[in-house]
Amino acid sequence: MKDFLTLDNQLCFTIYDVSSQFTKLYAKVLHPFGITYPQYLVLLALWEKDGLTVKELGERLDLGTGTLTPMIKRMEANGWVKKERATTDERKVSILLQPKALEQKAAINHEIAKEVISCNIELTEYEQLLRQLKQLKGKLTKRL
Template sequence: MEDFLPLNKQLCFAIYETSSEFTKLYSNVLQQFGLTYPQYLVLLALWEKDGITVKELGGRLNLGTGTLTPMITRMEGNGWLRKERSKEDERKVFVHLQTKAIDEKPAITQKVGEEILTCKIELDEYEQLLKQLNQLQRKLRDRK
């Protein structure tokens, strides 16, 4: 018989399950704003730095243009974003926040924060988990 770890002892499965629970938590909160979890991540990136290219945004979110472009188009149609082609280089498309995204930011971040508080994650626990996940992510990226 082969040696293997059962499902409940697999780190990959624990991360997968946790990610799924986080996605559900965020999706429930964001639904009232007409946003999906990936769209919220786009807003987070643009709230940090507005007016970046689609390529830069994809790099920040680790998403390809095939995934990101339709999402941006939907968000533009719903009044969250605006795309603008570069005048100097037509291959570059910049993404800008619309007024709606700026105006709704306080309400969205408040609702998300309130929902996170229901998880009863203490600040030091949050910081430690984030640190450990970032270290794990670096190790996985650097494995080759």
């Protein structure tokens, strides 16, 4: 029987390490576009549904406003998004994609896909890993 109390046998460490590698991979690809990996996640969420409120975006990405607000501010300064207050309720702030985000979408996605493909992850393997990780997340979420 394996010793499960070693670092190399900890599932949590392996997931952490893989996540770190993915973040580095994405950071390398995204750097020429002037965006960070977390900013890319914001763009992904907004490409799915533009005009999310800060609260909705935070829920979708599991990020607090303390993290999200300065990130959105930087993205706005760099022309990726703009903030817009609701006229009916000034507490609600929607985040809207700017033309730059729409124009760069295909190029960013192309570069990301090219980099992931270079990792030799087959589509079936990708889908299987994604499914297993979502199942694991569901199990962990139920426990919390």
